[in-house]
Amino acid sequence: MLSGKRRLGRGIAVVGAGMSRFGAFKDKASRDLFVDAFVDMQKSVDKGLDITDIQSIFVGNFSSDLFEGQGHLAPMMAEWVGLNPCPATRVEDACASGGVALRQGVLAIASGLYDVVLVGGVEKMTNLPTERVTDALAAASDVLYEASAGFTFPGLYAAMATAYMDKYGLGTEPFMHVAIKNHKNGGLNPKAQFNTSLKDLLEARKVRARDRGQPVPEWKTEMDFLNDPAANPLVAWPMRLFDCSPITDGAACLLLVAEEIAGNFTDRPLRLIGSGQGSDSSLLTRPDITTIGSARVAARQAYEMAGVASSDIKIAEVHDCFTIAELIATEDLGFFAPGEGAKAALEGRTARDGERPINTSGGLKSKGHPVGASGVGQVVEIWHQMRGEAGDRQLRDRDINLALAHNVGGTGNTCVVHIFERR
């Protein structure tokens, strides 16, 4: 088995990052979202980007086939931003497609073949009715042995949640704390699909009810709101609506270059110093489903390559497709011991002002989860935070010199982890 101590043949730097707005955009196809992200990325390159410098493009996408009836997306994204005849390759590992596309960009530069690579991710999900999105997402599970049992994709994470609750004797409060935190962060992110805290959301709903002469709900706190089945209906016990990331259209782009030429693009690059990827069997055959084995493998590889420990990481964007996933992620990454992720969330230790801020962007939960774009979008947040350009949500009380992105595919069949350094 691969030793995590292996090094890449060359150093890698991120010199540009951008994203489209995340949300529901009726008229936009994936190609249009991708252009939005590309233009935003191009603007972020301090010394400018001549697009003919780009030598190859990797695109993360889960299933434009199912969502748009459109396959072979990579050369089309290249066409729409003017990059043909560049090699254009789509990479798919379900919800980890974006993070794995980033990893292919890393390997491609390290191989010596390229110096400048565009990494993108895109998903256009809102064309389909919710039932069909549910079926499309279930394609990320084992359709012959998991979906066949009636499991939806939220249902599989919900099953992990029941095992987690049983193992550690917990109720659903920790999940709700994750939702409250991530919506609070997303409220500070103008590109987020839900650019509002739950507090503001519930107040707005009370105002609306009052204005319409309807009965005004009696929610005093976010917990009141989340405990009200009318406001927060069950999707798949114990996961309720606000435990689930939304259905989202969006795209994100990164410009990756060989470290030795980073100075041509910016004097403030991020160095990509750790990369890890692991796979796992389907959920049903794993002996312990309160942890994600591929995440532990990927994290170990990334930490070893980077030569850092989990305790060195200042901020992390983790894969919170469901609130339970964030709790497990913070344990798999070594931030907290098994079962302690829930406690940490309850105690606010992962909030913006906590010891280990998680998902300052709002996470997939509030920023939105355009599946194939999410892993790339995580790095866009890291780019902004590490460069001090995160606007209202910028963390100002610490030196963010090390950050981590954790992107999960399926129920953990894939996980990819990247670590970034700013000197």
Add this chain to the structure above:
Amino acid sequence: MLSGKRRLGRGIAVVGAGMSRFGAFKDKASRDLFVDAFVDMQKSVDKGLDITDIQSIFVGNFSSDLFEGQGHLAPMMAEWVGLNPCPATRVEDACASGGVALRQGVLAIASGLYDVVLVGGVEKMTNLPTERVTDALAAASDVLYEASAGFTFPGLYAAMATAYMDKYGLGTEPFMHVAIKNHKNGGLNPKAQFNTSLKDLLEARKVRARDRGQPVPEWKTEMDFLNDPAANPLVAWPMRLFDCSPITDGAACLLLVAEEIAGNFTDRPLRLIGSGQGSDSSLLTRPDITTIGSARVAARQAYEMAGVASSDIKIAEVHDCFTIAELIATEDLGFFAPGEGAKAALEGRTARDGERPINTSGGLKSKGHPVGASGVGQVVEIWHQMRGEAGDRQLRDRDINLALAHNVGGTGNTCVVHIFERR
């Protein structure tokens, strides 16, 4: 733009190759086909393969999403052959998915991160009725601007054929010669979906008609057979049934290693000395559709990296999803001048006993075209021919020291070319 003169950071060798049978296998899911290919590959490794030596896996697949309702295929293929928690990555570029997966394996080893990589391709297509396969394949075109005009995937290649016929003043005979040649080759390939020459096929049909007391067709030659609309109905003018590759289930696997450790696996490796990949816009916006620009780009890169000329190549497996595609391929690869590919086919110069044998395996046309597996399957044929292990179809009259694989995605939106050397 990328200079083709770039070199990889490390040398790459192919030390194992295998494939499932290609055909229609009602009970087998893609995972079962993949296991068949993996076991066949494992047997081909002269000094044996301990599967724990494998460090990463790349899987080419066009759309198990549409064909089987199953996404996230890569970790599942890893699971079924026992490779979790290896990183497992699916690569998609439509019908070039297999060749592009091979290229990712090359980049991954060249990066220094891995020494031993499994490259696979798989497609399970026969679950769906033909109409739905037609729709799924059309997803490889531009659904908003090409499929919207009624174009099917065969229809787009057929349009290329009308432009080619018009430009060079040709009828449909050259296409038929390609079909006859590839079925003749496929007749020698026991793993081919159509393991029969057209001559044998038409004789068998005559015998069957006689046995059943039906009118016996008067075909004397393969051309009689192909010109009979009852035997060879139109699919999309000028492409008839026997101009089109079939709907196929199948998988193929390669074992790729860093050249310096190839001797641990075999004393007779193939060296992978050239790799090129290009992209192009959708068919409708290309100024000249009698050639595939991405193929010319990919070929130039591969020749330059390998330091060889097209005239040095002894055999080639080219992407004959339709007969017109093989003619264009032999021109794009520099084997023949523009418009001369048709003449070469008519003159038998691409036959097994010709100057430049093309598709000794039978090609996609006769061997079958499990879309995501085809690019990998091409290299399986090259493995057998270069090592003198191709059985009845082994070329014995020449030293096959250089061979080429040419794999096209969509209507040429992607092309990937690899060159192999045996010393």
Add this chain to the structure above:
Amino acid sequence: MAEAEFTAAAFNRFLKEGKLMAARCRGCDSLALPPRSLCPNCHGSDMEWTPLKGTGRLAAFSCIAVGSTRMVQEGYDRTNLYCSAVVDLDEGVRVSAQLLGVEANRPETIRVGTPLKADYLDQDEEGKEAALAFRPQG
């Protein structure tokens, strides 16, 4: 006797006969469920079909309000939930199945660890695939 191939198609045909079958490695005695032709433990390829008792315990579950298209067609919805489960079988392998005989609309009453036994749905219905289900024991 030649074994049936180790495919989901064969697994489902056994269900239709009321049998829950796994693949067993003749080399190292490991069980594989889902069945497969390569042993997940020793990587050998000498597998055989073997019956399981169909008893076990509830490892994890979810009561699902927003169901898959197939389950919605069977009449489940936001007011009539169904329960999908991961089951630890007594032989030491796991399987996914629908969980019947529990109050799916009251998920807080369902306990991880509950002893379960297999049930076979649609076994007698022509043209319909058999489905595996479990129910609480006793």
Add this chain to the structure above:
Amino acid sequence: MAEAEFTAAAFNRFLKEGKLMAARCRGCDSLALPPRSLCPNCHGSDMEWTPLKGTGRLAAFSCIAVGSTRMVQEGYDRTNLYCSAVVDLDEGVRVSAQLLGVEANRPETIRVGTPLKADYLDQDEEGKEAALAFRPQG
């Protein structure tokens, strides 16, 4: 005036009004069809919508016997073929469309290079997307 976004949705809305529109780069005067918001020539982003005359020549075509699901639903089949075409427009860009007014069942009668003019199908039908077609001129 703000331009409509350069999407297929907008392109199709124009078709519904009987207009064949492309994107034009204000920087270098290049046309982009399909329309897009980045100029394929100079990579600039200052594009505007511009009407095309809807005249051109047949660049390539196919008469299709095994059609897409949508065309089969419209009544085309192995005995009633339809013709799909790539058209060179007089402005120097290309477009795909159905070709009407030709004998699709006799493809050998159709000539590359034939002068064509645009037609707009289902323009007046409520709720149905407009489709672009071409016919031989004159």
